[in-house]
Amino acid sequence: MDEAHISHGFRSKRQTQAKDRVPPGQYVTADFPILSAGPTPQIKVSDWKLALQLGGSLLGVWTWEAFEALPQTTIKTDIHCVTKWSKLDTTWQGVTFDDLLKAVGLSGPPEPYVMAHCGGGYTTNIPLADLIGGKGMVATHYDGLPIAPAHGGPARLLVPHLYFWKSAKWLRRIRLMPTDERGFWESLGYHNYGDPWKEQRYDGD
Amino acid sequence: MTVIDTSALAERLEWQLAQVRDIVAETHRVKSFMLEPVNWTGHLPGQHIDIRLTAEDGYQAQRSYSIASPPEDKLLTVTVERVTDGEVSPYLLDELRVGDRLELRGPIARHFVWTSGSSGSLCLLAGGTGITPLMAMLRHRDRSSCRTPTVLIYSARSRGDIVYQNELDGMARNDTNLRVVYTLTREKAKDWAGHRGRVDRTLLATNCFPPAQNPAIYVCGPTAFVESASDFLVELGFDSLSIKTERFGPSGG
Numbered sequence: 001m002d003e004a005h006i007s008h009g010f011r012s013k014r015q016t017q018a019k020d021r022v023p024p025g026q027y028v029t030a031d032f033p034i035l036s037a038g039p040t041p042q043i044k045v046s047d048w049k050l051a052l053q054l055g056g057s058l059l060g061v062w063t064w065e066a067f068e069a070l071p072q073t074t075i076k077t078d079i080h081c082v083t084k085w086s087k088l089d090t091t092w093q094g095v096t097f098d099d100l101l102k103a104v105g106l107s108g109p110p111e112p113y114v115m116a117h118c119g120g121g122y123t124t125n126i127p128l129a130d131l132i133g134g135k136g137m138v139a140t141h142y143d144g145l146p147i148a149p150a151h152g153g154p155a156r157l158l159v160p161h162l163y164f165w166k167s168a169k170w171l172r173r174i175r176l177m178p179t180d181e182r183g184f185w186e187s188l189g190y191h192n193y194g195d196p197w198k199e200q201r202y203d204g205d
Numbered sequence: 206m207t208v209i210d211t212s213a214l215a216e217r218l219e220w221q222l223a224q225v226r227d228i229v230a231e232t233h234r235v236k237s238f239m240l241e242p243v244n245w246t247g248h249l250p251g252q253h254i255d256i257r258l259t260a261e262d263g264y265q266a267q268r269s270y271s272i273a274s275p276p277e278d279k280l281l282t283v284t285v286e287r288v289t290d291g292e293v294s295p296y297l298l299d300e301l302r303v304g305d306r307l308e309l310r311g312p313i314a315r316h317f318v319w320t321s322g323s324s325g326s327l328c329l330l331a332g333g334t335g336i337t338p339l340m341a342m343l344r345h346r347d348r349s350s351c352r353t354p355t356v357l358i359y360s361a362r363s364r365g366d367i368v369y370q371n372e373l374d375g376m377a378r379n380d381t382n383l384r385v386v387y388t389l390t391r392e393k394a395k396d397w398a399g400h401r402g403r404v405d406r407t408l409l410a411t412n413c414f415p416p417a418q419n420p421a422i423y424v425c426g427p428t429a430f431v432e433s434a435s436d437f438l439v440e441l442g443f444d445s446l447s448i449k450t451e452r453f454g455p456s457g458g
């Protein structure tokens with residue numbers, strides 16, 4: 001369809017705030033978006049481990065204490081959920097991908113793609129270029145507090161420049177891979193890359 | 206989790222016009238809209254559409270609505286609850302008339318779908334308007350004369366807030382394999398003989414199929430409802446991979 005159909009009598013009820021910060025089709029909310037396909041896994045930090053994997057080999061495994069001992073970074077950023085909510089100025093703390101790669105002795109990206117494996121059986125795929133250079137982290141704290149289970153705690157990915165399902169919750173394992181593969185939502189109708197500014201919500205967008 | 210790669214089929218879901226063919230007032234705060242899209246390629250029970258409204262000044266808003274009609278129906282039904290002070294739902298309920306046209310695209314997402322070909326028993330949990338995608342499943346089950354043992358547990362505020370009650374009761378009357386259980390969270394009337402209060406462990410334990418049967422479970426409603434109901438199910442021993450959830454929004458019933 002070339003031109004949008006005007007719905008007569010329809011008017012905006014929202015303050016048009018921070019227009020340049022809100023991608024097309026999104027609106028600002030004070031709520032915290034939750035999108036997940038199943039129950040919330042309850043993961044104790046004492047049971048939690050994060051693995052970094054390259055092909056068949058394990059580059060590193062961190063317990064909660066070991067992970068907390070890695071260099072910590074705080075990011076203040078806007079997040080955009082594919083269900084149309086955006087939330088501005090959220091604050092996250094965790095370990096950047098740059099520091100994670102450094103921690104296992106890598107100076108550059110060994111493979112171009114990443115699959116994030118999570119509690120509940122979920123996966124999501126992201127180009128490694130979208131995670132390094134300060135663009136992505138493994139977050140453990142939101143607004144100064146440990147991330148609540150419903151929001152992905154103990155640890156979730158944070159890739160704020162992509163739709164928020166890419167910021168996979170309940171992260172357990174990061175697998176570096178030579179070719180792109182689709183994750184859970186990406187195989188079920190959602191876009192493979194998910195750039196909110198290009199409104200890449202669904203497959204084919 | 207089974208993941209089917211259909212990326213090869215990827216085609217953009219284009220915005221298209223649909224005409225409103227009929228409007229049904231379901232409750233005091235809920236209406237159903239029967240839509241006829243220009244070009245509809247079919248859907249699976251549980252999928253949703255996006256609706257986009259454009260104001261005269263070019264302002265646009267999009268929202269998701271589950272499809273309540275089964276694939277067997279010619280028209281596409283969405284059932285919308287009024288969110289007080291909302292931007293889109295009051296417009297749909299108050300301004301939209303039969304004959305008007307509306308922009309939509311879909312069908313969207315395949316994580317929350319059920320078809321009558323699936324094996325095993327089926328357990329559906331609805332909180333408020335969360336009944337909509339589950340209704341598409343029940344209608345599809347009914348139209349395809351499927352006899353899969355099924356239970357629907359439906360939590361609503363009060364008797365007057367139960368959407369589709371006649372149709373649900375009618376389906377259950379004609380089908381011994383379908384059980385419909387209502388629970389009301391704010392009903393005051395003394396003559397309500399059904400359950401009261403929020404969905405809890407006891408209600409689930411007594412009305413769901415036992416975990417050993419490994420039923421397919423679908424939970425839909427406001428976030429708080431979905432969170433608490435699915436937590437109870439996991440505590441009761443249901444396999445979390447057999448529990449599929451769809452969250453409609455921040456609060457509500």
Ligand SMILES: Cc1cc2nc3c(=O)[nH]c(=O)nc-3n(C[C@H](O)[C@H](O)[C@H](O)COP(=O)(O)OP(=O)(O)OC[C@H]3O[C@@H](n4cnc5c(N)ncnc54)[C@H](O)[C@@H]3O)c2cc1C
Pocket residue numbers: 029031083253268269270271272283284285286287288289290291292293294295334337338427451452453454455456457
């Ligand atoms: C996959 C999916 C399927 C959905 N299917 C349906 C459906 O079948 N029927 C239906 O009625 N809705 C459905 N929804 C919810 C719908 O998309 C809108 O969120 C809802 O209609 C409110 O939009 P609004 O513009 O009227 O309110 P908004 O202007 O978005 O919100 C106004 C205020 O109400 C709050 N609010 C927003 N949504 C809700 C809510 N659902 N409950 C309570 N408070 C809320 C907001 O935080 C805000 O403060 C679905 C949502 C999703 C993600």
